[in-house]
Amino acid sequence: MPFGTKAESTKPASAPAPGGAVNAGAGTAAAGTGAVTAGAGAGAVKEQRVTKQRLAVSAALDELDDFVSTQELYRILQNQGVSVSLATAYRILQSLADEGLVDVLRNGDGEAVYRRCAVTGHHHHLLCRNCGKAVEVEAPAVETWAARTAAEHGYTEVAHTVEIFGLCPECTARKAAGTL
DSSP states (O other): OOEEEEOOOSSOOOSSSOSSEEEOOSOEEETTTTEEEOOTTOOSOOOEEOOHHHHHHHHHHHHOSSOEEHHHHHHHHHHTTOOOOHHHHHHHHHHHHHTTSSEEEEETTSOEEEEOOSOOEEEEEEEETTTOOEEEEOOHHHHHHHHHHHHHTTOOSOOOOOEEEEOOHHHHHHHHTTOO
């Protein structure tokens, strides 16, 4: 599946390191409420009820290495015997994205794809255009360049997104062998 642009969350950025894909880490349960609030620094975020569907979606994301669309995740959950509607899966994934608990990109078809990232804090992705394999990367040179460029033009409260697309080593080998 070809990948394209970075999706924008509906939640305004409030993390100290602006922009890009941010994983705020696991949410915290509010004592005795069965609700989860977003990670530290997320500001006033609506508490989410901890439902079996939300836990199942979260657990499934924890088991995946690459970005997945809502429809793909829905199929995985159905195959595991989890009772969750497609609409509920969409709502849960959007909620997790708004809370900064998953990264969201748009694939080449404009469809949102989601991934729980291991890196906490601001980072970027190297993505395979063919298979969707993702590698998390930190890019200090990009951070320096973005801050300097913004300052030179008088911009403040700057955010940026950098995603690098190409063919992973496996797809490159398949292409060279003529099997791609």
